[in-house]
Amino acid sequence: MNSTPALLNRILLAVLGLLLLGSGLLLVLLATVPAVAPWWHSWSAGAWAGITELFSSTRFPGGPESWLWIVVALALLALMALMVAWIAQQGKGRSNLLAAEYDPGDPPGDVRIGGGVAEQALKQALEGRPDLAGATITTYSVKGLPALKVRLLPRQGVAPHLLAAEVSELLRALESVVGKEIPVLIHIGAGARTRFGRAERVR
């Protein structure tokens, strides 16, 4: 439900995996198959000669070092920035706004309802239910639009479809209070609390 870039994650992981797998296999082959060594020598020596040529042709005027080192350092810094940006993209998407609408009444203005309204109201409504070991309600912003995620932890043996139907009723009541249809995702899950807690016996 959050805006983790799932496709980007997969592409970048596959690329990085291919690179690592390729270099690892090359090292293994170099160590085990003698015939690979001459091929590697001829190829890498040529490449290395080209690189040294490039470095020696780009020296500072009057200095021993190449300015290409600075370029390399800057490129690596850019790579680091990209990696930090990639990490920062993971798991984003929580928001604190349930509904926002322009109200042309008197006086005119924006009406905003915070996510805490839904969270507190639903928590209150679900509290004390014998078939639930816990419930968390979070507001997300999916592509800029508010959505609710209701995570329920039922006790062992609770029928998920009946629970979902009952919570749907609560959500409908909430929608009529807020006055707006909110997309909702109900996740009925299992956790340590439900696994080791007592089973619900009577209902």
Added chain:
Amino acid sequence: MSSSVDNRRADNGSRGNNGPDMRRVLFRETHSSRAAVSVAAAVLVLVLAAYGVLESGVHAVGQPAWLIEPQVAAQRIVDLPAGIPPLLLAAIGGVLAMLGLIFLLNGLLPGKRARHLLAGGGGEGLPAVVVDDEVIASSLARRARLAANVTPEQVMVVVSQRQVLVNVRPTSGIPVDQDRVLDAVRDELDHMLLEPSPVPRVIVAPSGVIGA
């Protein structure tokens, strides 16, 4: 069953202009996002790049290298099979290849979570429901236990994407009616309207437990 799913999808589509695409949300909810592996990969690249920046920066200002001169390192790589024990080289290569394989498979495999969609329930404007397989299993186990008239410890249910396996161990001397258990489980599944819909199977163990 599939028709009700289509109806619900159509509902979501009709109000899709003022809400997010629920189908996409459901896909993301039933598939793993690879966030943890991605962060690990990014940190790995970060550390390597940081070391590279250090060495090349130190080199650019003409200072001695911190760990190894880049030219020396490159020269060592060029004449690689020489200068290092082959066993060590193979081990390093193996570790690298293993790491690469883990990342690659994480990128390519579907990564389905053990969850089902719930298509049934209320009427129109229904919220999307995702259920962990564990919850389905415990609900089915309760139903099967009541139908077989055994204790909770004698029933084990395994729910996978397309199959539900109910193992019942009868009490010694009291036979368990396999069809009755199967009917009960099937009835519960019909009410749940899971998507994808699993096929139930009941296995009654040939030996019973004593004193249950």
